[in-house]
Every structure is written in structure tokens, then in C-alpha cells.
Ligand SMILES: Nc1ncnc2c1ncn2[C@@H]1O[C@H](COP(=O)(O)OP(=O)(O)O)[C@@H](O)[C@H]1O
């Protein structure tokens with residue numbers, strides 16, 4: 001069975017006007033419903049790559065297709081109804097007098113009807129636990145809540161593809177766990193999600209696939225287990241697997257015959273007393 | 278367009294202009310301002326503009342300069358338009374041509390040329406100064422001239438905040454475009470401006486706290502890490518400039534500013550071309566702006 005490809009890049013290169021060559025020949029195909037983690041050191045090109053997926057950046061050479069649309073030939077507002085991009089800093093987008101108006105902005109821009117907008121705002125507020133803040137001014141909310149409003153404002157637009165750039169940066173542990181829960185929900189709703197993150201626990205827990213960028217190139221692509229188990233690759237890119245994965249590897253803990261990726265899996269493994277060979 | 282830069286700021290470099298002491302450059306800018314606003318001959322002002330452009334080219338700042346000019350041009354086109362139909366000149370005016378409801382006057386063409394050339398040349402010279410002067414040096418110079426510490430600080434901090442805000446503006450525009458904002462028109466204004474201002478206020482508040490915690494405003498004499506010396510070249514240039522300015526003003530005085538408004542008679546087609554050009558230019562720039570913001 002061939003999977004439905006929703007995002008595709010062919011020999012994607014991007015050079016910024018300053019002359020920095022941030023992507024040098026990336027080939028990638030992402031299927032519907034995949035949850036893809038994008039990891040790599042600072043400056044490796046992660047943000048540059050995912051900004052191509054809603055048309056914020058256009059390839060210097062090569063092609064990017066999102067739902068079959070060549071991003072070169074479409075405007076951002078056209079692509080952004082399919083691919084929602086959540087900016088890292090919520091302060092860069094909040095402008096409305098209330099959370100409700102903030103959530104209505106995107107759906108109104110893509111021409112939803114008044115009833116649809118109301119429904120989407122209700123769903124988003126419910127999904128993110130924002131009902132009680134709907135009439136607050138976003139600037140009065142705490143940073144984690146503002147960040148949540150930022151994500152919810154994209155959710156309200158109902159895009160099939162979700163792009164999250166560093167969604168847990170600046171959040172405390174509880175809020176970061178909420179982001180993980182959110183990604184799970186998006187997955188259950190059948191959406192495709194891309195997560196750029198340094199939070200390896202989040203990546204290990206949520207992603208079905210991890211890609212590794214290094215020096216503007218894609219050098220790793222596999223399941224979280226394959227990537228985190230690849231010492232050579234991780235050493236080269238200076239990345240560390242989640243602590244629980246490392247520990248389980250050290251003591252030979254196994255969960256259904258594989259190294260556990262999350263604390264829950266590890267706990268289960270300990271309870272069952274499952275060990276490597 | 279991801280790097281929209283509208284207002285010029287410091288462009289690092291090692292050109293002749295970069296190496297001059299800010300004092301020398303400030304005297305030049307003030308001298309040019311005074312001179313140009315007393316000269317009434319468009320040809321002389323045009324010649325001055327050419328010299329400034331050559332200097333800009335020579336100090337490797339032309340790309341930044343060109344981008345900043347975009348902001349000035351709509352004003353210039355508007356000015357030309359209004360001057361031609363209603364010159365800032367004592368009546369009677371000499372009509373050259375009639376276009377629908379508009380009568381184009383000879384005095385109008387003359388003053389349009391003089392005024393727009395004055396503004397462009399002085400603004401270009403001032404931009405050259407800003408583009409080639411390290412903000413810290415400007416600060417030191419202002420202190421040297423006896424400007425109070427707080428005011429020098431305000432001026433230089435504001436200048437340095439401009440590029441930061443421009444960068445923020447670009448990020449904010451892309452964040453809002455990701456929410457399918459219509460990229461142009463009035464409806465795009467609020468969603469883009471509010472985060473910029475909120476961010477700026479927050480930034481300034483944080484900066485003031487950082488400064489307070491580093492004893493900003495404490496009494497006593499302050500020293501500076503960056504030392505600036507006036508070289509022999511600077512002293513020579515300043516003296517030469519003052520002598521030249523005295524000479525120029527003497528010439529301007531006896532020639533009454535080289536006023537040639539009575540001798541210069543423009544052919545009617547030239548007036549029509551300039552008039553239509555200003556209209557087309559004005560709207561052309563607006564369209565160009567809109568397109569740049571969009572892509
Ligand atoms: N707007 C920009 N202009 C010029 N260079 C940029 C810009 N954005 C990023 N870069 C450069 O491109 C490279 C990749 O950046 P980025 O994609 O942000 O990396 P990451 O998200 O992996 O940290 C870096 O060298 C960075 O300095």
C-alpha cells in the first residue's frame with residue numbers, strides 16, 4: 001500500500017539574501033498522519049526547512065509540494081489553510097483585544113462562515129482549556145498561556161498539517177507535558193505534525209519518525225528508536241538521546257523486545273522484568 | 278521579502294567616510310544643509326547631489342541607501358505634483374500648459390525641481406553620515422560636544438533600536454501571514470503594528486532595568502571604553518570646511534542665491550512629463566511597496 005504523500009521536497013536548496021546557505025539539497029517525503037520530529041544543532045537549518053512547508057520561504061532551487069501544491073506558485077495565505085505554522089514566540093502574533101478575537105483572526109482570513117468560526121473557536125478553546133480566558137486580553141496572560149493561545153490560534157484554522165517550532169521552549173514541565181498531550185490529540189484527529197525541538201523526551205514520546213539535520217543537510221531519517229540508537233549519528237551531530245533511553249540501554253532494559261523510549265514504557269519494562277537477551 | 282530594510286542604519290566598513298571623526302561629518306552635514314537651502318539654482322543642487330551619490334558609492338553603502346530612498350520617494354513625488362500646480366512662489370505665475378483641471382506653471386516646475394533636489398541631496402548626505410558612523414562613536418561625540426549624558430544616550434539608543442524593530446516587524450509579518458492575513462491594505466495594519474509596539478515597550482522596559490542594575494545615572498565622571506581621537510586630517514578638514522562655507526555664503530550673498538527662476542523657462546512638454554511622472558511615480562512606489570510586503 002503506497003502512503004499518501006502530503007509534503008515533498010526535491011533537491012531543496014535555500015540561500016538567505018545574506019549569502020548563508022541554510023539548506024543544501026534536501027530530499028524528503030512526508031506521508032499523511034506522520035508525526036515527524038526535526039532535530040539538529042542550532043543553525044543546522046531546521047527552522048529554514050519547515051518554513052518552506054507553509055510557503056514562508058520559497059526554495060532558492062528545487063521544489064516543495066504541500067498537498068500537491070507547488071509552493072513557488074502559491075501564496076502563503078493559500079498554503080496556510082493546509083499547513084499551520086506556530087511561531088516560537090507568541091508575542092510575535094498576538095494583537096487582538098481578547099483571546100476570542102485572536103482565535104477568530106485566522107479562520108476569518110481563510111473565509112470561514114460565522115458559524116464555522118464560532119465552532120472552531122469553541123473547539124480550540126475546549127481543546128486547549130482556554131474557555132475561561134476567552135475574554136481576557138492575551139497580553140495579560142502568563143507566557144505559557146500566551147504560547148497556548150498561539151498554538152490554539154492555528155488550531156482554529158483547522159489545518160491538516162501542523163508545524164510546531166520549538167513548542168516547549170520556555171514552558172515549565174507541566175506545560176511541556178500538555179504540548180505532548182496536544183500532539184497526541186492532533187495525531188488522533190488524523191493530522192500530520194512536524195515538530196522542531198531540542199526536547200528529546202517530547203520527540204521520543206510523540207514522533208513516529210525523526211529526521212536529523214546537520215550543516216544544512218539531512219543526514220538521518222528513521223524511527224525514534226533507530227535514530228536514538230545510532231551512536232555514530234548522534235555523536236556527529238552532538239545530540240543526546242532522552243535520559244530514559246540512555247539508562248535503559250545501559251542496564252539492558254527491554255519493552256516488547258525494544259529499548260524503551262518513554263518513562264511509561266520503562267516502568268512497564270521494570271514491572272515485567274523484561275531484559276535484553 | 279524577508280529582509281525588508283526601510284531605514285538606513287550603520288553599515289560596517291573601512292572607507293574614507295567611515296574613518297572620519299563624527300564631528301567632521303556632522304559639520305559637513307550641517308554645512309550642506311545650510312548651503313543647499315540657500316541655493317536657488319537647481320543645476321548647482323543637482324551637481325551637489327551627484328557628488329553625494331559618488332561618496333555613497335565610494336563608501337560601499339549604496340545598497341542600503343537605495344532601500345532607504347524608497348521611503349523618501351513618495352514624499353518627493355507628492356511634492357513635485359503640488360508644486361507644479363501651486364508653486365510656493367509669489368504670483369503672478371506663468372502658465373505653461375493645461376491638463377484637465379490642472380494648470381502647470383513655469384514657477385511650479387522650477388520650485389518643484391529646487392525643493393525636491395534640496396530634500397533628496399540633504400537626506401542622502403544625512404543617510405551617508407548615519408550609514409558610516411558607529412552608534413557608539415556618535416554617542417562619544419555628543420558627549421564631547423557637551424550634550425547631556427541622558428540625551429546622548431536616548432539618541433544613540435533610538436538609532437540602534439531601529440534595525441531591531443525592523444527585524445521584529447519582518448518576523449511579525451510572517452507570523453500574521455501564516456494566519457492568512459491579507460498582506461496589504463488597512464486591515465493588515467493593526468495585526469502587524471500592535472505586536473511591534475508591545476515588543477518595543479517590553480524591550481525598552483527590560484533595557485531600563487538592565488541599565489539601572491548596571492548603575493546607569495549614577496553621579497560622578499564617566500569614562501569611556503571606546504576612545505575617539507580627532508586626527509590631523511579631521512582638524513584640517515574642519516578648518517577647510519569653515520573657510521569654504523564662509524566663501525560659499527559670500528558668493529550666495531552677492532548672487533542672491535543664484536536665483537534663476539526668471540531666466541529658466543521650461544518647455545511645456547517637460548512640465549507635462551514631470552507632472553505625469555510624479556503621479557505615476559507616486560502610485561508606482563505604492564504598488565511596489567505592496568508587492569514587496571506580499572512576497
Ligand atoms: N533570516 C535570515 N537571514 C540570514 N541568515 C539566516 C536567517 N535565518 C537563519 N539564518 C541562518 O541560516 C542557518 C540556519 O538557521 P535556522 O534554520 O534558523 O537553524 P535552526 O532552526 O536549526 O537553529 C543559520 O546559519 C542561520 O544563521
Ligand SMILES: [Mg+2]
Nearest residue numbers: 046047048165
Ligand atoms: Mg530554529
